[in-house]
Amino acid sequence: MNGKYFIIPFLAGMAYLFLILIVRGIRWISGLSKIDKLRLFQSLKSGRTLKSLKEAFVEGLLHRKIFLKNPVLGYMHMSLAFGWFLLIVMGHVEAMVAEGSLSVPFYMPIFFRYFKTTEDFPLARFFSFMMDLLLLFVLSGVGLAMLKRFKKSLFGMKRTTRLKLFDRIALTSLWLIFPLRLLAESIAAAISHNGSFLTSGIGKILSSSQHIELLNTPAWLAYSLVLGFFFIALPNSRYMHIPAEILFIFLRNSGIRLKKQNTTYTDVQVFSCSRCGICLDNCQLSTAGIRDTQSVYLLKNIRNKDLDDEHLFNCLLCGKCQIDCPVGIETIDLRITQRIESTRQYNSSYEYLEINSSPSAKVVYFAGCMTHLTPGIITAMQKIFETAGENYWFFDQEKAPCCGRPLMLAGQYEAASKLIENNSRQILASGAQTLVVSCPICYKVFKEDYHLFNMEVLMHFEYIRRLIDREILQVARSPQRLLYHDPCELGRGMGMYKEPREVLAMTGTLVSIRNEKEKAYCCGGSLGNLKIKQEERDMIRNQAVNDYLEHSPDMLVTSCPMCKKTFARNTRIPVLDISEIITRNMLSPGIPGLTESKECILEEEYI
């Protein structure tokens, strides 16, 4: 009964786990690009390490983001991760105090009650109480986890992820670890007649059994076995996210980003996914009955190397999953990178592109392909330019290449760069200082991927705002209730929530709703999704329209021709672009009566 061989499974598991983690860690870090390695090295030297440590603690253990999103789920994750962490820390302190030494064998605190049967060290009762309390804390999390598996609706979750073999082993082991530890410690407490509120209580019940001593080693062996199983299963299970996330935080905080091609940074992110399923609940594709292409599945497919185009390209790239991801995985960049890899073989070279001469102008206006199908926006912009007396060049009035963003969304980065190069040359040749665009899809690519030197790129409402501030344009206030729909590319894509609203507030009353800004709906029209059917797009759009109608706005306003076109197909709510709202409420210059009374209310001719 004195043999401590029962700890072998634990030791073996631990050794295996560390070996795998070290191998993977080395592989991941060495697979980064040279510049990224340098970034990591630099950040380790600087104070950012502390920041990363703090983040690893707050997100990896406390699970702050999950807490904010869903408190019950957050508690579950926290009690398991943070509770276990505290058990280990407190266990080590206890063992050190008991042994009177700072160096105790690392396995000692894990099986402390087996090795130490007497309470003859300082604060023994206190430690005993604390360890019971922490164990109870962890057990509450285990209980919730079991409940979640069988009744996910209790957690406000509609769906959760499916499990694979190693996940099942790891999950079962994890669930068993703490009940078995409780059992082993209770038996030890029963034999030694000690233990705190939890272990002594259960111990007393168990001590009625006659051969309680015989059960001691088997119980500890079982505990050691499930620990061993868990550690061995971990690298091939979802729980790999625990160590991966810590590395991910360090890499991310050192400024490493995905740059249009896969590196091991992709792997780190893929393995950091805990498959919590939060991205499933928020994904609007679910509304349309598409349930196997969401980010959590994408990551799983990348991991299992079984990603196909039908899944890869069936995503709106709206970015809602990224906003909510508690781990902070760059789901959009990851997917686009996969698309780049998937389509690398067939990028077009567009040899037919020609460089035409550009007229000189102060402002270049690029309407974009989509805006040409919403001439209301073009007409409004032309009116604004003319009222402002702007020396502008309407670059794509007759013909011009596409901005390149739709190609990028499809992963055709090299092909897009051909269009970008051609457009850049022509735009720069005009000598203009400002480029105005009326489409967020164009705006994003112009801001992020064009090299236009000193030329500024403005969304049309930014330009309008400037004209109003300089009193070149004057707009009247109308009592209209305007509900602003955030386009994905502009809102979550570029972080522009405030600017369009400020312009709209100058002319109407903004209706604020819960699902706006970061939480805004996608209209369903997205160019990011190449696979979705029209009926499915309609369902996504109608979900948004139904919510908007609840707030009975007079008008839905957006700043994207694609969103406008998509919403216009549902005739239940009138929709206009922000530029059209402005021109409708614009006061003509030179009419003294009108320009003086800015507050005058115009008749609505358009309800």
Added chain:
Amino acid sequence: MKDLDFLTSTPSRQIDYEKFDTRLLDSVLENETSFLTCMSCGGCTATCSAGNLTNFNVRKIGLMLRRGEIDQLSVEIEKCMFCGKCTLVCPRDINIRNVVLLIKKGIALLKTENILS
């Protein structure tokens, strides 16, 4: 005349149904059938941003696919800019962007299989 190019690249005088190469068509049909509903209105070709700049006809992409004219198709498909205007005007709601993606992918596969001349 640049626009006469299409005459010289026409593979044969008549459409010979018996000589169709359906490999590409079959692979596209597996995942996207909507292009079969085309009624040849030409809205896509009229609005096409690439067609504005070069001799490119989106409507004919579907036709070439259905007639098995892979050689010509592989040249033409390169011109598409993926802007999505065609999909937005199509009165039959054909998912044209996906058709183009599938054709490009299919042709790339055929090329790697070294079957295409």
Added chain:
Amino acid sequence: MMNKPRHIAVIGGGIAGMETASRLAQAGYKITLIEKERITGGHLTQWSHLFPDSSDPAIVVSRLSSALSHQNIKVITSTEITDISKNGQYFNLKSGSEMSLNADAIVVTSGFHLFDASRKEEYGYGLFDNVLTSADLELMMKNEKPIRTASGKKPRRIAIIHCVGSRDAKAGNTYCSKVCCITGIKQAIELNKRLPECEIFCFYMDLRLYGSSFDGLYLTAQQKHKVQFIRGRLSEAAEKPDKSLQIKAEDTLSGRPLRMDVDMIILLVGMEPGISHNNFSRNGSVQLDENGFLKCKDVHAARNLTTQTGIFMAGTCICPMSVSETLENARSAALEVINYFERKM
């Protein structure tokens, strides 16, 4: 005849309602005709010429109007039926809280409404000065206004666009409105008569000329009026600084994109189910078909019967129809109603 004449409510005072009402009145039934507008006559009061004979629709309307002065007919205008319910033997019809009446049977003749062309934003209706609908043109001709651009100039080239709001999933209507093709040809001829110097182009997808004399009109348009036909759907229009328009289509027969500058665009707007259909179908007794028109009990044997016994229908609330078809259909509805009551006795 019966001792107590049966009472029939006819909903909609367009030509279908007028014809049904007068035929049933002649057969001895008491009729209440309810029209939501100020006057009866429906869309035809706004129309200038009828195909295929270019006749004046006012003749049709005035003949029907005089028939309405029958002693058995009561006409209520400016009243829209908002609710229908079955109450034992009879139907109860309500117009808000203002009016309520009972009837032994109902004939729905609520007609169509014209597709709102501004929903096709890329065509620029309501946005560009010189984009008109076929209805705008008819009204212009009816009021004997000269055909001029917004700035008062004689148009030198006009494009007539077929299938606006019809056969278009993007507009939500996948069906064909049937009468627009021939209307376009008729309007092209009328335009040529008024503007002999003006070039007229019809942009079509398929010319669906189903009537026996319609192809003759097509031939006349080509031979005598030099109307040109281009097979291609308009993708978009843009306004130029001089307010003329640049249009884009594919000339699908030559297989190349086509651009054209025109002074005026006429959009041949299709027929959509009347908006008031929702009032009848709300309680589920009268069903709609896949296009939103009233569903008939049997497409071959019972074209004028709705899915609710006792509620009949006639005219363009069933599907798009020409004037002559509508009138025929109205007479057949009257016959169905008479049969219904005779079987009941």
